Amino acid sequence: MKKxxxxxxxxxxxxxxxxxxxxxxxxxxxxxxKCNKTMSKLLGKPNNELVGKTCxxxxxxxxxxxxGCPIVRMRKTLKRETLVLKLKxxxxxxxxxxxxxxxxxxxxxxHIISDITEMKNAGEALKESEERYRALIENAxxxxxxxxxxxxxxxxxxxxxxxxxxxxxxxxxKSIFDFFPEEIAAHFLEAIKTVFNTGxxxxxxxxxxxxxxxxxxxxxxxxxxxxxxxxxxVMGITRDITEKKKSEQALKESEEKWSSLTENTDDIxxxxxxxxxxxxxxxxxxxYHPKESIGKRIYDYVPKGQHNILRKSLGNVFKxxxxxxxxxxxxxPKIGTLYFYTKVVPVKHSxxxxxxxxxxxxxxxxKKSEQALKExxxxxxxxxNNTLEWIWEVDTEGKYTYTNTMIEEILGYKPEEILKKxxxxxxxxxxxxMLKKAAFEAFARKEPFRSFVNRNVHKNGNIVWLSxxxxxxxxxxxxxxxxxxxxxxxxxxxxxxxxxxKRAEELERFTKLAVGRELKMVELKYRIKELESKLKKR
Numbered sequence: 001m002k003k004x005x006x007x008x009x010x011x012x013x014x015x016x017x018x019x020x021x022x023x024x025x026x027x028x029x030x031x032x033x034k035c036n037k038t039m040s041k042l043l044g045k046p047n048n049e050l051v052g053k054t055c056x057x058x059x060x061x062x063x064x065x066x067x068g069c070p071i072v073r074m075r076k077t078l079k080r081e082t083l084v085l086k087l088k089x090x091x092x093x094x095x096x097x098x099x100x101x102x103x104x105x106x107x108x109x110x111h112i113i114s115d116i117t118e119m120k121n122a123g124e125a126l127k128e129s130e131e132r133y134r135a136l137i138e139n140a141x142x143x144x145x146x147x148x149x150x151x152x153x154x155x156x157x158x159x160x161x162x163x164x165x166x167x168x169x170x171x172x173x174k175s176i177f178d179f180f181p182e183e184i185a186a187h188f189l190e191a192i193k194t195v196f197n198t199g200x201x202x203x204x205x206x207x208x209x210x211x212x213x214x215x216x217x218x219x220x221x222x223x224x225x226x227x228x229x230x231x232x233x234v235m236g237i238t239r240d241i242t243e244k245k246k247s248e249q250a251l252k253e254s255e256e257k258w259s260s261l262t263e264n265t266d267d268i269x270x271x272x273x274x275x276x277x278x279x280x281x282x283x284x285x286x287x288y289h290p291k292e293s294i295g296k297r298i299y300d301y302v303p304k305g306q307h308n309i310l311r312k313s314l315g316n317v318f319k320x321x322x323x324x325x326x327x328x329x330x331x332x333p334k335i336g337t338l339y340f341y342t343k344v345v346p347v348k349h350s351x352x353x354x355x356x357x358x359x360x361x362x363x364x365x366x367k368k369s370e371q372a373l374k375e376x377x378x379x380x381x382x383x384x385n386n387t388l389e390w391i392w393e394v395d396t397e398g399k400y401t402y403t404n405t406m407i408e409e410i411l412g413y414k415p416e417e418i419l420k421k422x423x424x425x426x427x428x429x430x431x432x433x434m435l436k437k438a439a440f441e442a443f444a445r446k447e448p449f450r451s452f453v454n455r456n457v458h459k460n461g462n463i464v465w466l467s468x469x470x471x472x473x474x475x476x477x478x479x480x481x482x483x484x485x486x487x488x489x490x491x492x493x494x495x496x497x498x499x500x501x502k503r504a505e506e507l508e509r510f511t512k513l514a515v516g517r518e519l520k521m522v523e524l525k526y527r528i529k530e531l532e533s534k535l536k537k538r
């Protein structure tokens with residue numbers, strides 16, 4: 001016997017319970033009518049204990065809505081309303097969508113809770129990192145600036161602004177020839193161009209005159225590259241080395257900065273020799289203590305299976321004199337496995353590497369976020385590549401940024417071929433401009449669209465009819481980032497419609513022909529009778 005297929009209600013419930021977000025349907029009085037399994041799990045209550053209760057009663061334990069409740073706001077606006085809040089130890093985003101009847105009257109709502117903890121943590125970590133970087137640059141005592149290959153000043157920090165004695169807007173965009181004597185500026189520009197041409201940093205010492213004051217400066221010029229690796233600017237870190245006393249003072253300030261940096265940073269900073277023996281450490285992770293770590297080898301704190309990672313990175317730094325980095329995952333007692341990203345920076349004396357500075361950043365939360373993201377991406381790919389629909393994404397110009405593998409079966413192109421094209425490239429030439437215009441009008445309105453029927457050309461030249469549906473992708477500020485949607489192949493349906501239309505037209509022609517012949521036969525019989533009548537009279 002064949003196994004009975006699940007009916008519509010069963011399929012709906014299975015899909016409803018499979019959604020990762022916590023979802024409930026609400027009636028007009030804001031009471032839960034039906035909740036999926038994720039919502040029951042999140043709230044720790046079975047579905048029958050949720051039904052008939054309000055959100056604020058179940059989630060917040062209150063008799064009325066909390067401040068900023070999205071349900072209250074939705075009832076006023078009749079549009080989706082959201083609220084981000086902390087629920088126990090997790091951050092969640094609550095979204096409430098109205099359900100309207102044919103008369104645009106509110107009859108219920110959809111209540112959705114999404115866990116955004118990892119995303120929020122990652123955003124806060126990124127913001128903190130950017131603020132630390134900005135504070136470090138802006139508060140550095142060195143003159144830090146960026147210039148292009150023509151010697152024009154692109155940016156500068158507070159110390160550099162103070163050196164010039166002018167407002168930043170009066171310096172940025174100007175040439176170094178506007179501030180220094182031609183001979184000094186020409187020497188400086190030559191050094192800048194050398195960095196652009198070689199892609200290597202350069203340290204030069206030269207005389208400089210600023211505000212009628214002569215000084216010797218040491219300029220450390222480093223290439224700034226774009227994502228392609230091309231040098232697009234040169235960053236300069238310049239220090240005044242005019243007098244030995246100033247050099248000594250600069251050294252003292254450098255030591256103070258080091259102390260301030262290591263004491264206030266969240267990172268673990270160590271100084272080790274070539275054998276990995278710790279000579280200095282600013283802090284440790286409990287239960288370890290900094291004093292206990294001095295004299296021990298860094299290998300004592302990571303699993304044996306990861307010793308080669310440390311040994312190779314440390315060896316490269318002492319051998320080449322260039323910075324290196326590595327990642328390890330030590331198992332900390334009473335805490336568990338933590339992930340650390342460590343930057344290894346050489347410490348040189350007379351051009352020889354004598355020590356190395358290890359700057360270790362705890363990236364455990366980042367790793368968890370990455371693992372969660374990979375898992376979500378894998379799930380999406382599994383679904384996308386096993387559906388019968390062509391799933392795609394395009395940017396604001398209509399260029400494909402994602403496609404699943406169904407494109408090869410529908411239009412004959414491999415996914416990598418599609419990512420170089422725009423959606424309208426496949427429209428039939430006779431209708432391309434008309435369909436392209438209609439699509440971009442929907443883009444301009446940021447509107448979703450459904451069942452957009454369009455004729456396309458297969459890679460082999462055959463005609464393929466598609467039914468396209470899509471929704472806009474917006475950023476946090478409502479700016480359009482592109483569209484996401486799916487196409488269904490309706491070629492057979494269209495061919496059947498055309499065949500049916502053709503047969504109908506043929507039947508109509510046949511009917512007209514048959515009726516015409518019948519009329520002619522009637523007329524002929526009438527004339528024959530007339531002739532027979534005349535002959536009888538004769």
